[in-house]
Amino acid sequence: MQRMPGSPTESNAVVALSAPAAHAAHALSGVEQEVVELFDQWRDPLLRYLSGFWLAVPDSEDIIQEIFLALFQHLRGGKSRENLRGWLFRVAHNLALKKQQRTRRSTIVETDSFIDPGPNPEDQLATSQARKRMLAVVEALPEQNRWCLYLRAEGLRYREIAEVLDMSLGAVSHSLERSLAHIARAAER
Amino acid sequence: MLSEESHLSDQELLLCVDGELQAPEAGRVESHLAACWACRARKQEIEASIGEFIRMHRRNLDARIPAPDGPRALLKAQLAQLAEPPRTHWRLWWAAAAACALALAVYPIFLHSMGRPAGRVVAVMVPNPSLTPGATVLVDQSEVCMESLTKNKTVPVALQRRVFDEYGIRAATPAAYEVDYLITPALGGADDIHNLWPQAYTATVWNAQVKDTLEDHLREMVCDGRLDLATAQHEIATNWIAAYKKYFHTDRPLTRFH
Numbered sequence: 422m423q424r425m426p427g428s429p430t431e432s433n434a435v436v437a438l439s440a441p442a443a444h445a446a447h448a449l450s451g452v453e454q455e456v457v458e459l460f461d462q463w464r465d466p467l468l469r470y471l472s473g474f475w476l477a478v479p480d481s482e483d484i485i486q487e488i489f490l491a492l493f494q495h496l497r498g499g500k501s502r503e504n505l506r507g508w509l510f511r512v513a514h515n516l517a518l519k520k521q522q523r524t525r526r527s528t529i530v531e532t533d534s535f536i537d538p539g540p541n542p543e544d545q546l547a548t549s550q551a552r553k554r555m556l557a558v559v560e561a562l563p564e565q566n567r568w569c570l571y572l573r574a575e576g577l578r579y580r581e582i583a584e585v586l587d588m589s590l591g592a593v594s595h596s597l598e599r600s601l602a603h604i605a606r607a608a609e610r
Numbered sequence: 611m612l613s614e615e616s617h618l619s620d621q622e623l624l625l626c627v628d629g630e631l632q633a634p635e636a637g638r639v640e641s642h643l644a645a646c647w648a649c650r651a652r653k654q655e656i657e658a659s660i661g662e663f664i665r666m667h668r669r670n671l672d673a674r675i676p677a678p679d680g681p682r683a684l685l686k687a688q689l690a691q692l693a694e695p696p697r698t699h700w701r702l703w704w705a706a707a708a709a710c711a712l713a714l715a716v717y718p719i720f721l722h723s724m725g726r727p728a729g730r731v732v733a734v735m736v737p738n739p740s741l742t743p744g745a746t747v748l749v750d751q752s753e754v755c756m757e758s759l760t761k762n763k764t765v766p767v768a769l770q771r772r773v774f775d776e777y778g779i780r781a782a783t784p785a786a787y788e789v790d791y792l793i794t795p796a797l798g799g800a801d802d803i804h805n806l807w808p809q810a811y812t813a814t815v816w817n818a819q820v821k822d823t824l825e826d827h828l829r830e831m832v833c834d835g836r837l838d839l840a841t842a843q844h845e846i847a848t849n850w851i852a853a854y855k856k857y858f859h860t861d862r863p864l865t866r867f868h
Contacts, residue, residue, distance in 0.1 A: 450693055453686070453690070456685075456689060457682065457685065457686060457689070460685055461678065464682075465672070465678075468675050469667070478674075478676065482676070482681055485681060486681065490688055494692070555662060555663065555666055556666060556670065559666075574663070579628070579630050594621055594624060594625055597624060598620050598624050601656060601659045601660065601663070604662060605658075608662050
């Protein structure tokens, strides 16, 4: 048996690794529990929506943390529980815009990452030219149209989308119609 | 009889598909669709476009969304801090000190797990060198490159417990970690406590999958004769993240959405 001669220069690993233990014993309150449950339910849809802002995934994860901490304050303050879904996406949208302004063009996710065909041959086959064209079309959509499409894809009703994006109902339906027409043309070609 | 002019617009069809039409309008559209093949076909085309988009959207994103365990644990820790009730008792100072200590400890874990520099980065993605310097068995290059040695080995439970004890991880928290070999057995790493460390599940960037990629790459280089075994073992034991950056010529893992 040999010992390795080299060693990392950083220290404190024990302290850091042990730190979560301090909170492991913390019993979640009703509101905390509710927030964690909503996190489990809405984290993935929110991350998918945030992908429409071309933020790096760690930045999107930062935003998710901020959203649910804000939600905790919101619920603990006894504020409205009406349409929490719309509330979550509205906060996500506003935080993403802020983050986008701070990081624009510096940490933009390469679009190629979204056309990775995946590891197995079936996935590779499925990543057809039509799919790539469609992806290119979606990426080329004006931001507002893309956000509309992504919000609808997560199940938001037109009224909710209108509130998140501060648009009229008519503008939402026009936007979706135009985007779907582009997608249909890309699929046909 | 319907005339050409009375066909439904794409917008009306989309509103119908999405259930966004109000009662009198919805009835008119439904009646028209019942009578008009062209509009029914167009409605199906719109639904097909929606289907195509959703399939592409989900396929491209879902597989790349990181596991929620780390972010959920971080959220719980932050909620626990926020939930701390205000106190007037002198113990407030102890609570504040504990919260600061926690913040200093947990925040770098989060930042480091996201692969970005923090002001005072604590080495949470690499093991404590005094506890886990790395240990190897006496094998040479030809033995390492035998197929049978490449399989992942499971760390015995008793050994896992000893690792947690060494790192001061109490009984309630081992679920937050995976006990991993610092030097993989596929590169001659030993089943020894000095070669085992608790890798935090909070890692979303520099995680076990990324380390596996490095291990595979180093083993390939060793077996191709491009790198000697001792160097590979030394580099992975010294700082596997630095080794990854060196051998893949990158500052971040090459595959995204870890």
